[in-house]
Amino acid sequence: MLPLLLASSTTDGGFSAPTISETHLPEIIPWAAEWGTGFGKQMLMIILSVILISAFFMIAMRKPNLVPGKIQWLAESGYAFVRNSIARDIIGEKQFKAWVPLLFGLFFFVLLNNLFGAIPFLQLPSFSHAGAAYALAVIVYIIWIGVGVRHHGIKYFKLAVVPSGVPGWILPLLVPLEIISNFIVRPLTHSLRLMATMLSGHMIVMLAGSGAAYLITESGSLAMQGTGVLVIIGSVALYFLELLIMYLQAFVFTLLTAIYIQGALAANDH
Secondary structure, eight states: OOOOOOOOBOTTSOBOOOOGGGGSOOOSEEEEGGGTEEEOHHHHHHHHHHHHHHHHHHHHTSSOOSSOOHHHHHHHHHHHIIIIIIIIIIIOTTTSGGGHHHHHHHHHHHHHHHHGGGSTTTOOOGGGSHHHHHHHHHHHHHHHHHHHHHHHGGGHHHHHHSOTTOOGGGHHHHHHHHHHIIIIIHHHHHHHHHHHHHHHHHHHHHHHHHHHHHHHHTSOOHHHHHHHHHHHHHHHHHHHHHHHHHHHHHHHHHHHHHHHHHHHHHOOOO
């Protein structure tokens, strides 16, 4: 499915491409209008995602059977994927079980909020807004640092930035880089990777849809109208590609969370 075809014309009748501002609708409740924020569609979808995920898994596992039905099988398969392919494989057999609920929740929370961008009428990935991605990355950031401090005490900060086996003369150069990489760049890339991918995918589909609508309705040329039809056909393939990217970004975000937690657990004294 294509998003809404948002074709528009400039004052001279030319094509005007959609902008980033058009990907974010006006706030439903603008409680801080002077800062351009408030309760908007994306916040509403985040709340909706929590309700839908909770309802799905509660219904699927309400009366579990030894031979699962379709819904139970789908729920169990999703859980097994996160448990075995992310938590156990990354964190390790001995310590992974405590982290399965967090990783399980993260994966399906990010996945559903990404998939909102492909659902008609919603058609907006929640994490195409930087604020939502930053908030989730900050939560993960606090968790893995807390894990490191809990298991290793305050010396965890030394373990995280002083690589093992490195000659002492190079540490004044290497330690600042490790601090920047681990405690500044890591949370930024964790959030921006998700946000930028969702925003760019959404913009590309918007551009394809609005461009096709303009070519068909405003160009006045049979060749251009035919081109618009081809753009719409090509957008179907683009739609399925975006679905794949939505899944991959949920997987990558959860996988990196598991890697960060495993690194905090496995840090050892040098």
